[in-house]
Amino acid sequence: xxxLLLMLLMLxxxxxxxxAAGPLRVYVGEFNAVGVAAKDDTKSALQALxxxxxxxxxxxxxxxxxxxxxxxxxTYLTIGKQYNLDAFARTAGGQTVSRSFVQGEGxxxxxxxxxxxxxxxxxxxxxKKVETGSVHRLPVAAPVAAPIALPVVQxxxxxxxxxxxxxxxxxxxxxxxxxGDVIRPQAFYRGAPKSGEIKRLDGMYNLLTPGPLGSDGRRxxxxxxxxxxxxxxxxxxxxxxxxxLKGDQKVIGLDYIDSxxxxxxxxxxxxxxxxxxxxxxxxxxxxxxxxxxEKLPYFFRVIALAGGAPKLYLQEQGRGEQQYYGDxxxxxxxxxxxxxxxxxxxxxFGTIHSFNQFKxxxxxxxxxxxxxxxxxxxxxxxxxxIWRSNDAFGGSELYYQVEDxxxxxxxxxxxxxxxxxxxIQVTANQEILVGKNExxxxxxxxxxxxxxxxxxxxxxxxxxxxxxxxxxxQSYMPDFWxxxxxxxxxxxQLTQREDVLTRVKGASALQIKKVE
Numbered sequence: 001x002x003x004l005l006l007m008l009l010m011l012x013x014x015x016x017x018x019x020a021a022g023p024l025r026v027y028v029g030e031f032n033a034v035g036v037a038a039k040d041d042t043k044s045a046l047q048a049l050x051x052x053x054x055x056x057x058x059x060x061x062x063x064x065x066x067x068x069x070x071x072x073x074x075t076y077l078t079i080g081k082q083y084n085l086d087a088f089a090r091t092a093g094g095q096t097v098s099r100s101f102v103q104g105e106g107x108x109x110x111x112x113x114x115x116x117x118x119x120x121x122x123x124x125x126x127x128k129k130v131e132t133g134s135v136h137r138l139p140v141a142a143p144v145a146a147p148i149a150l151p152v153v154q155x156x157x158x159x160x161x162x163x164x165x166x167x168x169x170x171x172x173x174x175x176x177x178x179x180g181d182v183i184r185p186q187a188f189y190r191g192a193p194k195s196g197e198i199k200r201l202d203g204m205y206n207l208l209t210p211g212p213l214g215s216d217g218r219r220x221x222x223x224x225x226x227x228x229x230x231x232x233x234x235x236x237x238x239x240x241x242x243x244x245l246k247g248d249q250k251v252i253g254l255d256y257i258d259s260x261x262x263x264x265x266x267x268x269x270x271x272x273x274x275x276x277x278x279x280x281x282x283x284x285x286x287x288x289x290x291x292x293x294e295k296l297p298y299f300f301r302v303i304a305l306a307g308g309a310p311k312l313y314l315q316e317q318g319r320g321e322q323q324y325y326g327d328x329x330x331x332x333x334x335x336x337x338x339x340x341x342x343x344x345x346x347x348x349f350g351t352i353h354s355f356n357q358f359k360x361x362x363x364x365x366x367x368x369x370x371x372x373x374x375x376x377x378x379x380x381x382x383x384x385x386i387w388r389s390n391d392a393f394g395g396s397e398l399y400y401q402v403e404d405x406x407x408x409x410x411x412x413x414x415x416x417x418x419x420x421x422x423x424i425q426v427t428a429n430q431e432i433l434v435g436k437n438e439x440x441x442x443x444x445x446x447x448x449x450x451x452x453x454x455x456x457x458x459x460x461x462x463x464x465x466x467x468x469x470x471x472x473x474q475s476y477m478p479d480f481w482x483x484x485x486x487x488x489x490x491x492x493q494l495t496q497r498e499d500v501l502t503r504v505k506g507a508s509a510l511q512i513k514k515v516e
Contacts, residue, residue: 231284
């Protein structure tokens with residue numbers, strides 16, 4: 001009996017270091033990428049995706065190899081539509097303890113599913129090796145207090161929020177281009193924002209549209225998250241009214257306008273539910289939003305064509321790859337129905353979510369659209385393409401999905417993804433305002449942007465040229481709005497992403513810049 005107790009005690013003591021070590025600490029290093037166009041972005045994406053999917057209550061992904069007990073690396077190889085994703089896990093001493101791979105068809109569009117499958121295989125094998133003792137656990141060292149270093153304060157040069165060429169184009173003068181090849185910023189907006197010009201908001205907001213002005217001159221704003229809409233006053237960080245949606249519904253559009261000219265504006269909420277449009281119309285009554293109509297099969301968007309009066313437009317939903325059916329129509333509310341009026345023929349790539357119009361120097365109407373890859377395309381009055389940008393603009397994380405089971409075999413994903421850019425605005429001076437987000441990684445349907453800016457462009461007779469731009473935000477910019485009457489630019493920013501694992505709640509910020 002004593003001998004048996006002694007053996008049990010020895011087994012318990014030998015297991016103590018592993019028990020004390022807690023979850024296995026794993027560092028995911030940079031992958032090798034072969035046969036991939038955007039190699040650097042792909043490497044970063046694979047590293048971030050696999051680290052996210054490996055993280056669990058028994059595996060803890062850490063930020064540096066020095067903290068890790070196991071280091072993971074691998075190779076992503078594509079040949080045509082075929083892909084192969086290999087991964088290995090090594091101990092700190094360099095011993096390989098696990099290898100896993102997945103392969104299939106679909107190229108980079110199948111990356112989400114492939115990384116998820118790889119993470120499952122690798123995680124199961126690593127945990128099995130830990131249980132059998134093949135992976136030697138390291139005890140967690142007690143934290144040692146580091147000496148406190150006093151920060152060295154360096155004078156920070158002031159920077160401009162609005163960057164313009166040295167000799168900007170004068171308002172209304174479309175033929176005067178900037179002079180010189182060296183672009184220097186001018187001082188238009190210096191120093192920290194004044195009180196009320198930036199406000200932190202709880203929640204991850206995707207959409208912004210301005211409402212009426214209050215008696216004190218403040219704007220009412222309507223803002224939307226995936227499954228809720230809120231109304232608040234500019235400067236406040238809490239909504240005074242709003243509503244939520246069912247779990248299978250998602251807001252993909254938000255617009256406010258008096259479409260029937262009865263003196264009371266309506267809020268048009270474009271909603272997708274299980275891949276089908278079920279849009280709604282609301283009205284503000286006694287400081288509360290009241291529903292006027294629902295289950296409308298339309299995309300809505302308010303657009304001021306060529307810098308004119310804003311009007312409500314709609315477009316029907318198509319099927320398959322062609323999600324936008326037919327022409328864009330002007331629309332207005334009649335009772336509980338929305339009726340079509342004058343139509344606007346769309347050029348190639350033109351949809352209700354991707355176009356606006358402007359006038360050239362001769363007063364002819366031209367159309368500018370976002371290409372499906374986010375390049376800007378300009379068409380003449382005959383809807384013939386005459387120019388295309390070299391740089392991509394736009395960039396949005398707002399999307400909806402439509403089920404397509406045939407894609408599972410070829411892409412590893414049973415849904416088609418449709419991303420919705422911020423609207424293109426055109427001012428009375430025919431300046432074209434577009435957003436531009438740039439990403440931490442943007443591969444197929446994997447999109448995570450880290451900074452954004454608004455660009456003002458003008459047509460010089462041959463191409464769109466920059467008039468001014470904002471300095472980059474330090475986070476993703478889901479939406480913006482330019483108030484031409486007040487010369488103010490409203491920038492919606494995603495300042496903190498929600499993390500379910502760490503219980504971090506999402507947050508946004510609304511910043512207002514003066515454009516003079």
